[in-house]
Amino acid sequence: MANREPRVARARAGLDVIDGYMPKSRGRPAGRGKPKRPQRAVRELRLSDRLMRDAVTIVSEDSALEVERWASGWLGSAWSDAGLGEREPEKTFHLEVVGRASTRPSPHGLAAVAALRRVAVPGEWSLLDGTLEILSESQSAPQWFAIPAFEPVRAWRAVDVWDSEHVLFVEFAGQTPHTLMAQISLAGGVLVDKLAILQPGAGETWDRLREPDEVPMPAVECPVEVALAELADALRTTDMTWPRQDDEDFIDLRALAWSRCLPYLPDFRDWQSMGDEERERLLDGFAPADDTVARSLADLFLDYGDGYMTSGPLCWSPGQVGLFLADWLPRKAALDAEQRAALPDVLRRWIRYSLERRAVDPVWISPVVEAVDTFLPAFEEAFDDAAAWGPAKQIAEELAARGIDLTDPEAVDGAMRGLNAERLARRLID
Incomplete structure (x- = not known):
C-alpha cells in the first residue's frame, strides 16, 4: 500500500498508467459545474x-x-x-x-x-x-513624534596629505547624541563615498584609530557651518553624477544627511582658470625655455590639473595619476614620438616638483611617483585605441597626419575649413 498511493494519486491527476490502462475520470461530466474564473495578475507592491x-x-x-x-x-x-x-x-x-x-x-x-x-x-x-x-485628529501619535530635531554642536574635518580625500565629522545633540560622518573623494570630481552614524566624539578619536603606516590625515576641529556647507556641496555634486552612487550606506543615509546640511548649501562656485602669469611661473620653475618637450608636457599636466583636479593643479595623488594616464590623456591629447618617449620621466619629475612646492613629506611623494609605473600599461593600451579618443583628439590626429603644424593657428584654421568642407561633401553624397 505504501507504494500504491503515489501512483494512484498520479493516475487521478492523469499523469500515470496503472495495470496498462488509464482509469476513467470520476469528475463532473463536461459542461457541468462552475466555469473557471480567469486568473488575475498579481500586482507587484509599490x-x-x-x-x-x-x-x-x-x-x-x-x-x-x-x-x-x-x-x-x-x-x-x-x-x-x-x-x-x-x-x-x-x-x-x-x-x-x-x-x-x-x-x-x-x-x-x-x-x-x-x-x-x-x-x-x-x-x-x-x-x-x-x-x-x-x-492626528483621529489617530494617536507615536511617542517620538514630539521629540525635537537634532542640533549640530561640533565638527571636525580631516584632509589627507595629497588633499584628495576629506572626512567630515559633525556631532549632533538631542535625544540620542551621535556623529554624522561623510567620506568625500576629490580625485576625478567630488563624490561622497561613504556616510555613517557614529558615536559622539568620533572626530576626536579619529587620529588615535588610524594606523601609523596610513596616509597622514589629521582631524582638525572646524566651525559646524563650514563642515555642513562642504557636505551639502558634495552631496549636490554626487546627486548630479550618473550612474548614481550605489553604496548601500550612502543610499540609506542620504536623505538624513541632506536634512541636516541643506540649510548650509552654498552657491555654485565659479570656476576660474589659472592666469597666464601663474602658468609661466610654474613652467619656468620646472624646465628651461629651451627644453620644449618637457615644457609642452608640463603644459598638458597643468591643463589637466587646472580643469580637473578639484583641490588645485599641484595636488597630485595616486588616484589623480591613474585618472590622468588611463583616461584623460588618451582621450584628450595628441603626443608626438618625442613627447611620448619622454612622458614617464617628465611626469615623475612634475609630480615631485608639484608636491615639493606644497611641502608634502618626501615619504608621501614616493607613492604618487610610483603610481606612474602602475598606470603606464593602461595608458599605452588606451592611447593606441582610436575608438577611445575624444573628438578633439581625433581631429588633431587627422590634421597631424596631413602634415599640419598644430602650433600654427593660421595653418590649423585653414586645415579645419578644408576638413569641414570635405565632411560636408561626404554627407551630401551619402
Missing part, C-alpha cells in the same frame, strides 16, 4: 506599499534617530530606483505614502508620514504637515 507595511515597526520605537534612519532608508530606495529622467522621485514617493495613509487612517500610517517629515527637505514640509494635522 515601494510605498512596502513602506506602509513596514511602518508598524516604528509605532512603538523609542529612538527618534532610529526612526530617521528608517525613513531615510526608504527615501534612499526611492532615489536609487528612479530612472534618469525622474527629477523628483522623493516627492512622488511622499505623494504615494500620503495617499495611502489618508485613504485608510491608522497609527502606523501616521507614524510613516511623521517619520518621513523628520528627514524631508523643506519643499515637502507643507504636504506632510497638512497630512499629519488631519491624521
